[in-house]
Amino acid sequence: MEHLKVNGVYKNFGEFTALEDVSFSVSKGEFVCLLGPSGCGKTTLLRIIAGLEQPNKGAVMMNGKDITHLPPAKRNFGIVFQSYALFPNLTAFQNIAYGLKTRKMTKRSIREKVHETLRQVNLEHIADRYPAQLSGGQQQRVALARALALSPDFLLLDEPLSALDAKVRVELRNEMKRLQKQLGITTIMVTHDQEEALSMADKMVVMNNAELVQSGSPQEVYEYPLTPFVSDFIGTVNFLEDASSLRAIRPEHVELKTELRENSIPVSIENMEFRGGFYRMMLKNKINKQARYLFADVSAEEYKKEQYELGQTIYMKFQESGMMHFTDYPVQSKPLVSSIS
């Protein structure tokens, strides 16, 4: 059965529509990433699930029961805000103990619980420091520990990693994922970073302009995006458009050859980016110069073999198996890639 379900939620701020008919569900123990560009309503949705904001219409269900009318305290979730919202005048220990104090626990069991939680996030040594004396990553983990200390049914995280620098972010990504699996706690994490979502999520929920556009496993969403927006937002994509249809293909499904063949387009190499195991080539269509840049991935081996040079003319061909077709979408006024042949 679904652990948590969001059912047809609407939210307006005055004239402004922040959420329009959003529905999705979360299974027990699942790690769900709520992904979408900035301002699309992710935080608002999270606050509605938490009960900190009320929807204009719709319901939040838990284990099949409607909890929309319940105040936040009765929903039993832990929450970490984008700003962490650690109390600056309390030490890490006091911050984590803050919610336990109202739970009629003995001083000793509070202390034990706090230390246990600190251990889980590897921060036992900083218990007596104030938030201002901690690094960004440590602050984030204290905020996480504060949310976990109350043994919540589910965890809500609002862009918990966005304030950190890239290296710490990747480290914490793994640590959070490990902890989540270890505790088996159902988690909804908001993010605008597609890479983060792809690498962490069991299930992705993609939003745009106050609406939910697609949900599914990262592989599903990546390989079978329902709309051009999703294909573009998650990963890199080349749009191919002719009079009646819009198609798209990912760079890894593009083949590059040095000589002309059937059904291939001549392009010139504009840029070559080393990405570790492969190179990402930025290419310019030689027939239609107004078209958007095209991208193709080349394995390091092949790159070495072919000795590509900037400005060189090569020919690209699309693997039919990797082609995505968007039927319902109107053809855009400005062609992205004009007629291929």
Next chain:
Amino acid sequence: MITAVKTLLGYQETVPQRTSSSGQWQRLLIVCMVVGLFTFIVLPVIELMERALQNRSGEYIGLENFFTYFSSPSLFQSAYHTVTVAVITTIISVGAALLYAYAIERTHMKGKTFFTYMALLPLFAPTMMYGISLIYLFGNNGVITTGFFGTLEDWFGIGEWDFEIYGLKGIVLSEVIFTFPQAFLILKVALSTADQRLYEAADTLGASKLRKLFTVTLPNIKYGLVSAIFVCFTLSFTDFGAPKVVGGQYNVLATDVYKQVIGQQNFSMGATVGIILTIPAVIAFVVDQIIQRKKEGGISSKAIPYKTPNNKRRDRLYTLYCLIVSGMFLLLFGAIVAAAFVKVWPYDFSLTFRHFGFGNVAGDGLKPYWNSLLVSSITAVVGTFLIFLGAYLVEKSRYMKVIRKISYFLSILPIALPGLVIGLAFIFFFNQQMFQVPFTSIEFMNPFNWLYGSMTILVLANLVHFYSVSFLTATTSLKQQDKAYESVSEAMDVPFYKTFARVTLPLSLPAILEMAMYLFVNSMTTISAVVFLYSPDWKLASIAMVNMDDAGDIAPAAAMALLIIATNILVRTLYEVASRFLFKKTYAWKR
């Protein structure tokens, strides 16, 4: 009708949520707050407006009082006088304060701390004090008028001057001193944030000094300048203390209100003049709201702080200027000290403490001073708590959005009400035996009538009078705290009052200290709001000064002024010490 109002205020139907008990308490407090604000601010003002539309026997006569006022040459003349005083004061005060603030913020002169405190000195005294000082310096027997009692004539053959200090000159001088610190504080803040890049750009373009003044410096401080102008104008427009003491025959609106009410018992005309008195403040209020809205997002986060270039000559000039200004302030305070301690000015210059006995003055002795101390302390403690709680609810609660918006407006409204008007409105409101529900004949007993003549009404008047500034101090501090603190607490099922006590209050302590200090100091010096409200049992120090001055006992009035100033300086010093201590104590939080 109700739906229309709700739509206008941005109310929207949502799925209802069961409120936790913590939320119920917040709702209750919010309702209490809005009822309190409405009762003690809106109702008295409505009462005042109604009275302005009635004749002396309580019949409704429309705008007749206003016509009478403007067609009576003597009354109309005081309106003209008041504008004259306000305009001249504003020009001098803002100009002088701008130079002074510039000296503090944009030069390398020495002794800035000393000069800053000197500029704030006038905040600690009632405005009447400047009047009294001026009389001792420039009055008929003044030190300077008589050429140091003939010394100058003996030595240099220079005779006596006649400054004609009573009248326009005396009032304007007093008001300039009174408004100077306010303008200085505003302009100091405005000048403290400048973008070095703009000056560098101007230099690159070869702009002259004058050009830079008009194209960079002035536009940069324009909001501060407008603010300072409005504050000086409204303060000098509505001040009562100085014209009362040095006004002589030069009538102004504030003294008119007093004369109409106390002298002629013509409350309706008093109310009418009171409304006229409020006009500039209301205009300032509206303009300020517009400016505040425009100002947001105006400051670039990339700005580089201004680096004052070295210039010895400039520093010397500004030092000289600051010395002159502080010298004048010290002279005024010196005159008060002399007046308070000299036996019989100007005949017997031996020193005495006898003026501090206040024995022969209506037999009140030191009682008014103790009263003032008590009223100011209660105002400071109760006011700080209530106002901070109010600001907290408005800023941090998530319940009753529409009512919180209304409360915000009511909280900043009193800034537009002159003290005299608050006092007058309070008389009408509290002195009434019965209230009538508008448009009906239903009447009921005034439940607040018993407060009339009590100490509580003095505290209430002070609270309303000084509500807005304290409220804004609290709001500014609360806005700097993450709104998610409340959300986190709620999610953890911690009641709001726990987080209020454990997190919000400690984080806001500097602002709280500032509010308490502000409320205390202003309650000690104010006259205008309480002059209509005190009873013989609850005479205050500042009012005793008025009475003594009326009776010609100027030396005891000076002594009383000195007591007030000394107390305020002591409280301010305590505030500074406490602030330092707090800063050290909380250093670890901020690293």
